[in-house]
Amino acid sequence: MKHIIEEESKYVASAKAFRANVTRDLGNEELRSNFRGAMDYLMDKRKGAFSSEDELEVLREQCKLIKQRCLAKLPHLLEQLEGNLEKNGIKVHWAETITEANEIIAQLIAQKKGKSVVKGKSMVSEETALNDYLEERNVECLESDMGEYIVQLAKEHPSHIIMPAIHQNKKQVAKLFADNIDGFEYSTDVDTLIQQGREVLRNKFCQADVGISGVNFAVAETGTLCLVENEGNGRMCTTIPDLHIAITGIEKVIEHLADVPPLLSLLTRSATGQAISTYFNMISSPRKLGEKDGPEEVHLVLLDNGRSQAFADEELKQTLQCIRCGACMNHCPVYTRIGGHAYGTVYPGPIGKMISPHMLGLEATTNLPTASTLCGACGEVCPVKIPIPKILLRLRQESVKPKSQQPQVMKGQGAGRNNVEALIWKVWAQVHKSPTMYALSMWGLTRFRFLMPKKLGGWTSVRTAPKPAATTLHQRINAKQKKTQQSQQERG
Amino acid sequence: MTNTKADIKAVSNTARGNILAKLKAEVNGADYKKLPEEVSFNYPKFSREENLAQFISELEKNHAQVIKTTKENMAEVISEQLKVLNITKLLYGENDSHREVINALDSKVDLQAYDFSIDNNKEMLFNECPAALSTSRCSIAATGSIVLWPDENEPRSLTLVPPVHLVIVDANELHADFASLMTSQQWQDKLPTNVVLVSGPSKTADIQQTLAYGAHGPKALIVLLINI
Amino acid sequence: MQQLNTQHLRDYPKKPKQVYLFGTCIVDSFFPDTGMDAIELLEREGIEVIYPQGQSCCGQPAYNSGYKDEAKAVAMAQVKQFPLDIPVVVVSGSCGGMMRHHYLDLLGDDPEINNFCQRVFEFTEFLVHVLRLKPIDQGPKERVALHTSCAARREMGVHITGNKLISQLANVELVIHDYESECCGFGGTFAVKHADISAAMVADKSKNLLATDVVRYVSADHGCMMNINGALDYQKQSLRGEHIASYLLNRIKSNSSKGSL
Numbered sequence: 019m020k021h022i023i024e025e026e027s028k029y030v031a032s033a034k035a036f037r038a039n040v041t042r043d044l045g046n047e048e049l050r051s052n053f054r055g056a057m058d059y060l061m062d063k064r065k066g067a068f069s070s071e072d073e074l075e076v077l078r079e080q081c082k083l084i085k086q087r088c089l090a091k092l093p094h095l096l097e098q099l100e101g102n103l104e105k106n107g108i109k110v111h112w113a114e115t116i117t118e119a120n121e122i123i124a125q126l127i128a129q130k131k132g133k134s135v136v137k138g139k140s141m142v143s144e145e146t147a148l149n150d151y152l153e154e155r156n157v158e159c160l161e162s163d164m165g166e167y168i169v170q171l172a173k174e175h176p177s178h179i180i181m182p183a184i185h186q187n188k189k190q191v192a193k194l195f196a197d198n199i200d201g202f203e204y205s206t207d208v209d210t211l212i213q214q215g216r217e218v219l220r221n222k223f224c225q226a227d228v229g230i231s232g233v234n235f236a237v238a239e240t241g242t243l244c245l246v247e248n249e250g251n252g253r254m255c256t257t258i259p260d261l262h263i264a265i266t267g268i269e270k271v272i273e274h275l276a277d278v279p280p281l282l283s284l285l286t287r288s289a290t291g292q293a294i295s296t297y298f299n300m301i302s303s304p305r306k307l308g309e310k311d312g313p314e315e316v317h318l319v320l321l322d323n324g325r326s327q328a329f330a331d332e333e334l335k336q337t338l339q340c341i342r343c344g345a346c347m348n349h350c351p352v353y354t355r356i357g358g359h360a361y362g363t364v365y366p367g368p369i370g371k372m373i374s375p376h377m378l379g380l381e382a383t384t385n386l387p388t389a390s391t392l393c394g395a396c397g398e399v400c401p402v403k404i405p406i407p408k409i410l411l412r413l414r415q416e417s418v419k420p421k422s423q424q425p426q427v428m429k430g431q432g433a434g435r436n437n438v439e440a441l442i443w444k445v446w447a448q449v450h451k452s453p454t455m456y457a458l459s460m461w462g463l464t465r466f467r468f469l470m471p472k473k474l475g476g477w478t479s480v481r482t483a484p485k486p487a488a489t490t491l492h493q494r495i496n497a498k499q500k501k502t503q504q505s506q507q508e509r510g
Numbered sequence: 511m512t513n514t515k516a517d518i519k520a521v522s523n524t525a526r527g528n529i530l531a532k533l534k535a536e537v538n539g540a541d542y543k544k545l546p547e548e549v550s551f552n553y554p555k556f557s558r559e560e561n562l563a564q565f566i567s568e569l570e571k572n573h574a575q576v577i578k579t580t581k582e583n584m585a586e587v588i589s590e591q592l593k594v595l596n597i598t599k600l601l602y603g604e605n606d607s608h609r610e611v612i613n614a615l616d617s618k619v620d621l622q623a624y625d626f627s628i629d630n631n632k633e634m635l636f637n638e639c640p641a642a643l644s645t646s647r648c649s650i651a652a653t654g655s656i657v658l659w660p661d662e663n664e665p666r667s668l669t670l671v672p673p674v675h676l677v678i679v680d681a682n683e684l685h686a687d688f689a690s691l692m693t694s695q696q697w698q699d700k701l702p703t704n705v706v707l708v709s710g711p712s713k714t715a716d717i718q719q720t721l722a723y724g725a726h727g728p729k730a731l732i733v734l735l736i737n738i
Numbered sequence: 739m740q741q742l743n744t745q746h747l748r749d750y751p752k753k754p755k756q757v758y759l760f761g762t763c764i765v766d767s768f769f770p771d772t773g774m775d776a777i778e779l780l781e782r783e784g785i786e787v788i789y790p791q792g793q794s795c796c797g798q799p800a801y802n803s804g805y806k807d808e809a810k811a812v813a814m815a816q817v818k819q820f821p822l823d824i825p826v827v828v829v830s831g832s833c834g835g836m837m838r839h840h841y842l843d844l845l846g847d848d849p850e851i852n853n854f855c856q857r858v859f860e861f862t863e864f865l866v867h868v869l870r871l872k873p874i875d876q877g878p879k880e881r882v883a884l885h886t887s888c889a890a891r892r893e894m895g896v897h898i899t900g901n902k903l904i905s906q907l908a909n910v911e912l913v914i915h916d917y918e919s920e921c922c923g924f925g926g927t928f929a930v931k932h933a934d935i936s937a938a939m940v941a942d943k944s945k946n947l948l949a950t951d952v953v954r955y956v957s958a959d960h961g962c963m964m965n966i967n968g969a970l971d972y973q974k975q976s977l978r979g980e981h982i983a984s985y986l987l988n989r990i991k992s993n994s995s996k997g998s999l
Contacts, residue, residue: 022516044938052718059719076551083548090545093533111518112526122518164725165716181716188718212714212722219726224636240701250670250712250727257666257704258632268529275698279689280550283653290715293568294653294688297727298707306703310665311628322525326532351921355938389932391925391939392802393888408843414804434804443800447808450763451815453792463767476933480940481968484768491761491770495777495789 025117028147030378032362036385039360049185053357056184060348063291064399081284082403084277085339092329095238095271096320102241106303108316116146119321123148123230123263124155126317130261132157132228136219138245138252139163140232141179141342142265142321145364145377148230160226162219162251164212171198177358179365180289180344185357219251229255229313233266234341235281236318239274243318245299246285248292253299262304262313268320269329269338281341284401288343324376324429331427333412337372339402344369346396346406352389361386368396368406372413380417380430387413388434460490553652553687561651561684562738568654572710573723574731578738585614588676591732592619592641601635601642601672603664608645608678624668635667641674648683650691655707656733657691666704675728677708681737750867751825756786757864758820760828760837763795764960769981772960776829776861776983782990783869787827790819796833801844802926810844813837817845817854826857827864829983830959831890834860839893860890862899862958862982875907877989883913883950885943885966885979887959888921896958900982904956907989913950917942924965940969948977955979 032039043049068074088095100110111126113119119142127135135157137143149159149170161170165182169175171194176182183191192206195214202214231252235244243264245252256262272281286292305312328334347353347367358366363374363383371386387410396406416427417434449455467486474483489497556564566576579587588611592600599620602612612621624642628635647659656677660666669675685691688707692698697705712727723729757780761773777787793816801809816837820826828834838858845851865871884904890896897919904912923929923939944966947955956979957963963979970977 022521040934044934056719073551076549080549083546087545090540091542093530093537111522112529114525114528118521118525121516122522125518164714183716191717208717208720209722211717212725216726220636224632240698242701249714249725253670254726257670275692294655294709296710296713300705302701303703308662309703311667312703322529326529329533330536351939352935355935391921391923391928393921394892398892415806418804443805443808447811450794450812456794460767476930479933480937480972482971484964486767487770491766491773492791494770494774
């Protein structure tokens with residue numbers, strides 16, 4: 019047996035370039051305005067989607083508990099899912115790494131002599147960079163979700179997990195279509211653009227021999243793959259070609275069919291404010307004898323890629339509750355400013371800051387958990403109540419821990435540790451835990467306040483430097499008390 | 511690219527063993543009875559009329575056309591709709607329940623039964639079938655959703671590929687919400703190859719958050735609501 | 739930090755005779771007037787204010803930077819400074835959130851810590867829910883904006899109490915600015931570590947505050963104000979933020995000149 023040679027994720031390099039990416043995208047005014055507009059729209063949609071605060075809060079609690087139950091039983095549910103899928107005729111494959119997942123899919127396609135693939139939206143396949151892998155093996159891979167199609171034409175990656183092309187406006191899309199679609203009649207009218215995209219893609223659905231999709235919920239009890247979508251491309255990919263391959267993360271399994279309605283309801287409302295998506299597609303088997311359509315073969319690839327690392331820690335495990343609605347990024351003031359590409363990771367925004375360190379290691383992602391004011395807007399809207407700021411704090415701790423400290427919770431522990439910074443905090447703690455040292459340092463600060471520099475790095479690039487007071491609160495209260503005592507004595 | 515001939519079955523087996531071992535090491539000895547009790551929201555109960563109104567309003571909000579009709583008038587209504595849309599050909603499922611309707615359609619409509627396998631017929635399905643007629647199993651008021659339960663007679667692509675989808679919905683089969691529907695019909699015991707909830711025509715807002723209909727699936731969803 | 743705003747679940751004590759004041763390190767070294775004003779306001783309500791001289795910082799800077807052990811040492815030293823079973827009033831929502839919610843996580847859920855956390859009140863929360871303060875406005879007609887820090891909003895509910903206090907001032911019109919609930923971009927070391935993102939955020943916040951055309955905005959957190967006021971000063975704008983303690987005191991004193999103690 020030949021071994022699979024693990025390829026490093028291409029996102030390692032782009033995540034490492036976070037700071038440069040941020041500088042690039044903060045300076046792009048068109049991009050900034052595209053994101054601000056889109057986030058305002060999505061926040062507004064979500065706000066109008068719930069009948070009452072009460073309904074929202076009960077649903078969030080319910081869905082949190084459902085996901086926590088499913089995670090508590092994860093290995094058993096995965097086995098149950100596998101058993102029921104196989105019983106239904108759907109073949110199950112397991113992959114620990116992205117290369118394993120890609121290789122499994124490449125070989126499944128090769129076995130069927132597949133040459134052309136249509137893809138439904140799948141962030142997990144972005145995670146594995148499946149398109150690149152297949153194209154290197156001469157398999158044509160076409161993204162069919164309108165947003166993904168635009169992004170693929172532009173040779174970019176999704177900038178948002180629900181709306182992949184949110185960073186582009188209609189003028190930019192029109193130009194892209196003009197450059198890439200034969201016979202495109204130039205227009206910036208969205209309807210016209212979509213209709214022209216539709217024509218191209220329908221031809222591809224008709225001809226493709228493989229369909230690849232993601233999975234929103236995999237139901238263990240029945241062996242069912244559930245897909246949430248509005249466009250119908252997901253149904254196309256899973257219905258028309260002869261071979262359907264679904265790929266998903268191991269955390270997407272849920273126990274009961276009855277768990278689906280609350281999760282679905284909260285997913286679509288949190289994501290786009292829709293009561294339900296246009297299509298909710300539940301697939302439980304390949305084409306049965308006598309049926310006239312549907313794929314002859316259906317496969318599911320279950321991917322780990324760092325998820326089991328998060329699973330092993332009680333606090334970080336909550337990361338896996340995520341149902342990928344995107345509400346955290348829609349409400350994130352940092353995401354709104356820098357956009358989705360700056361993160362350099364597949365999953366941007368708060369969810370990306372939490373999950374990417376497990377996928378890529380803290381060495382590549384050490385700047386992500388710190389790129390947050392911990393304002394809590396994400397945690398406030400998270401439909402499954404992941405304490406996002408708390409998890410970011412935890413990742414910061416893992417990042418600055420000494421490399422050798424046990425237990426080793428994460429790949430890349432200590433990657434953000436800087437000895438000078440660590441020493442500063444040590445001294446800071448010594449000063450602030452001792453009243454005498456603190457008083458001394460405050461005396462120094464007020465006494466020598468004229469020495470306070472006018473320039474304080476990044477702070478003073480847009481702000482003036484704060485000036486220490488001439489006397490501290492401690493000193494003023496002390497003085498006040500002395501005065502009171504004095505006057506009491508005088509009177510006495 | 512020395513990967514090409516790795517044995518994926520062996521790869522998958524090893525991965526399976528490793529993943530499950532890691533996960534099981536963490537849940538070892540867990541007592542599932544100790545999981546917290548789960549909560550759920552008590553939705554108010556609605557009357558049949560309220561549910562119907564909700565169903566229609568949700569569908570219309572999502573750009574579906576809802577026509578209240580009867581079994582007797584259905585053929586006439588469909589013929590009229592096709593005429594308005596300038597459609598002369600109708601693909602339909604060979605479903606006994608609406609055979610009479612099919613037989614009574616305007617004789618100018620070219621009728622095509624979905625009595626073929628999709629293999630080798632994709633071009634025809636994609637390019638020569640402007641409209642399709644299907645039944646539905648039931649529907650959901652809260653979200654304005656129609657439950658399609660494809661089978662040998664009404665294949666999955668019947669309701670997906672043709673640009674216009676006409677669907678017969680029986681108001682007597684309207685359920686308040688998805689959860690109560692699944693529970694009352696015990697779906698967990700008998701899911702078919704595919705079930706689809708449809709809540710409007712295909713749409714997308716992927717370009718600058720502007721809604722456009724007919725992204726990939728049907729551009730129009732016409733709901734023929736009977737037994738009101 | 740999910741839904742830690744438990745004000746509505748909290749049992750508020752009766753008006754106490756004495757309280758502790760936790761001044762916060764920023765107020766101590768940069769804005770001592772705020773601390774003095776908070777004390778005066780509380781004293782006017784007949785409350786004796788004890789200010790332990792051994793206090794320093796809540797530990798949040800180290801905690802938010804991932805230095806848990808260092809934060810823990812400093813946090814523990816604070817708890818020791820407030821032994822009496824009386825309220826600890828904190829003139830910052832952010833530090834208040836740290837002491838009320840995160841100390842349990844940081845120092846462990848033992849009875850002493852738990853008792854301490856239960857005694858922590860953010861300043862406006864204390865005025866509204868414990869003192870049930872009904873400020874009598876003596877100041878001139880004025881429009882103001884209110885900026886609530888994120889921790890204050892999401893952990894302590896200060897957007898509600900702050901709003902309530904301002905709304906009770908008869909001559910003051912509260913103007914809501916665009917993106918009112920959005921973060922100003924301070925975030926402690928974030929403003930230094932990710933200075934360019936922080937700059938973009940404070941640029942928007944100051945723009946939205948300026949658009950209200952008020953002469954003053956009010957906040958219960960000096961962290962945010964150091965950020966926003968610093969940006970406004972840099973932009974040579976006259977708009978400034980004022981701590982709600984000073985603002986309230988000024989409004990309720992008959993002669994609106996600030997009394998010094």
